[in-house]
Amino acid sequence: MITRFWAETATALATLLFGLVIVYGALEFGTGWDSSGPQPGAFPFYTGALVALASLGTLVVTLAQRLRGAAIVNEIFLDRERAGRxxxxxxxxxxxxxxxxxxxxxxxxxxxxxxxxxxxxxxxxxxxxxxxxxxxxxxxxxxxxxxxxxxxxxxxxxxxxx
Amino acid sequence: MDNIASLMHGFSVVLTTHHILLMMAGVLLGILVGVLPGLGAPNGVSLMLPLTFTMDPVSAIILLTSLYWGALFGGSTTSILFNIPGEPSSVATTFDGHPMAKQGRATEALSFAFLSAGFGAMAGVILITLLSGWVANFALRFSSPEYFAVYFMTFASFIGLGGASPFKSIVAMGVGFALASIGMDSVSGNVRLTFEFDALLAGVSFLIAVIGLFGIGELLLTMEQGLKFEGVAAKVSVRDVLRTAAKLPRYWVALLRSSAIGIWMGITPGGPTAASFMSYAMAKRSSRDPAKFGKGEPEGVIAPETADHAAGSAAMLPMLALGIPGSATAAVMMGGLMIWGLNPGPMLFIERPDFVWGLIASMYLGNVVAVVVVLATVPIFASILKIPFSIVAPLIVMICFIGAYTVGSKEFDIWVALAFGLVGYVFKKLDYPIAPLVLAMVIGDKAEDAFRQSMIFSQGSLSIFWSNALVSTLMAIGLALLVLPLIGRVSLFVRGRKPVLNAL
Known part of the structure; x- marks a missing residue:
């Protein structure tokens, strides 16, 4: 049985990783300024960073809910029967x-x-x-x-x- | 009265046997797509799109918009007869529609739903007729910073008003933008973010994303819930429909209020789902007898249906006039326009008036055709749901994968669709909104270009977004949309309450 807490955490970690991969990929093309304006990596760099930051936000919120014992994070995300289906x-x-x-x-x-x-x-x-x-x-x-x-x-x- | 003259020209483009037949085909396919769970309007349009690449744009858009109207109607049919919303935007219709059907008033409920939906759609189309020329003219004054500000406003309202956790909206949006930037960069010619995978060179198509997220993801969710169809049979007779139609004017207040809500939510990217819930809530609150709602109150069918369709058609206004889609389905259609070589936005009104006004004229006709066709075919489509889901679901899966393959004839796309299916399933379960992701994938390149050009104008200073009255106003509205609702929500959110409205 998986509770919503673990599902939220795993998903947020996955999107965090996705954001970091995009940031890493963007670094190759430069994220600053050159003669033709913003370098090609700039826009992906910032969107990747935004995704990573927002994922951190979800992680913090989820953890805070868990610590406070909010009902939502203890809901069942997937039980054996549903997972089977x-x-x-x-x-x-x-x-x-x-x-x-x-x-x-x-x-x-x-x-x-x-x-x-x-x-x-x-x-x-x-x-x-x-x-x-x-x-x-x-x-x-x-x-x-x-x-x-x-x-x-x-x-x-x-x-x-x- | 330029608009009226243009509209008449539009009708002359549209009123051919070929186009009327396309409309009927589109509506029928749309109802099918709307009735089947797992196939909704956005991925119905996505699946159809590759088949229109060789058609002329006017015929293609008529087919796709008619499919959209049909899907909206099909979604309401299953809501009322089976208590299963075929579309997320017809969830609110189940509240009173299904109780009415169980009381033996199925025909009445269906007729109310379709007729008020037709009314709502008409209200939306009339608005488009009156305003689109004006909005497009206004938007001709826009240059890159203004466009970026409008994109910013769009996403700000998703984050602020979307109903989901703001962090999750940002993640969905950012993932969409990141996916859009994979492949060739149109400005520098660099190939970005492919990580040495050749299959990523051409980028990731938004069509594959929609097919996976909405189609396969939705099916996984449906399977998990162990779907059972227990329907109410319905026969629709002309006399019953007319009797219901005669009662409709009594609900004029609900019709007008719901149309207004729908139009507003359609133009701003709130979308049809949010519109129908809000309209239902307003109808209940302003009713003299709120206790009747949820037990088979006709107004509880009329309010969400009118708003749903008004929003669906009004969403076409920003798409055509500004190049910003107001819903996920509109986003897919806009992507289609770009694939056909058209550039949505104000220039389209000048360069291709026959296309724009043909489309608007087809929206009038398409909705009339849709109401007639849907009333005539309800029993047929209701019987489709009697086919066991163990056959229907695999067939839908096949169609999704074949659709994914036909986009670019690439095997890799099938794997991508499968991956998006899993993502869609998890995102839906955890209340991540999917519409911003699709929107960001479609307008990602345009938003990036607008940003880069603005930066070039200003030599890299962000102050260009506050450099004149127009762009400052747009940015200020965007910031207000972003921040104001959040302030109210943060307190709720911290206390761990679930948002009331999980709009798509």
């Missing part, structure tokens, strides 16, 4: 993206929908296969044929000559 949805998403990267979007679409319909939707194999292949076909017609936009293809499509 999120993960059950998110893990296949990640799998979809990984498959897309290696085998293209059509293979990933069919694999993902097949899994979602068969194991999460509780449909039988015939319906799931029909649904997954049908959706991939519809995407093909709508995007490749109608809008003339190619979707990401993998080795299988290349073998078929696309």
């Amino acid at each position: 999120v993960l059950a949805f998110f893990a296949p998403l990640v799998a979809f993206v990984v498959i897309t990267a290696f085998a293209g979007m059509y293979v990933a679409t069919i694999a993902y929908l097949l899994y979602a319909m068969r194991f999460q939707g509780g449909y039988g194999w015939p319906v799931s296969i029909a649904g997954a292949v049908g959706a991939a076909f519809v995407f093909y017609v709508v995007f490749e044929r109608f809008f003339q936009i190619g979707l990401l293809k993998g080795p299988i499509e290349r073998m078929l000559g696309y």
